[in-house]
Amino acid sequence: MxxxxxxxxxxxxxxxxxxxxxxxxxxxxxxxxxxxxxxxxxNSLVEHLTFNFPELLLGVLGVILLLGQYTGFRLLEFYRFRHLDQD
Structure with a gap:
């Protein structure tokens, strides 16, 4: 709702x-x-994999973080702004 x-x-x-x-x-x-x-x-394959191997969801979370689409902590921002930290 x-x-x-x-x-x-x-x-x-x-x-x-x-x-x-x-x-x-x-x-x-x-x-x-x-x-x-x-x-x-x-999809039955996706249902099987997520039910029997829930640790695969951590891999999905890792991919989301690497792509930077997660609105929280973005891992790619460290690489993007690395030149600002070279002081």
Whole structure:
């Protein structure tokens, strides 16, 4: 329910700021990503691997951190700003 409320709030803000066309573009993009994620998570091989080998999820977390898409701690930022620390 919370995620649905956040999505509705975000879409209403986008509607006011950017108009209905942008809401349709972002809403359909979110819908396509959620459908793809659902299809991936209901795959029997993925279900088997995550249920029987939960430590594989740590590998997924590591890949997310390395790619820098996680909004918390970004490991690639150390490399990106390494020249600032050379004092």
């Amino acid at each position: 919370v995620i649905l409320a956040w999505t509705i709030e975000r879409m209403s803000i986008i509607w006011e700021e950017d108009g209905p066309r942008e809401v349709l573009i972002q809403g359909s993009g979110s819908l396509l990503v959620s459908i793809a994620a659902y299809q991936a998570m209901t």
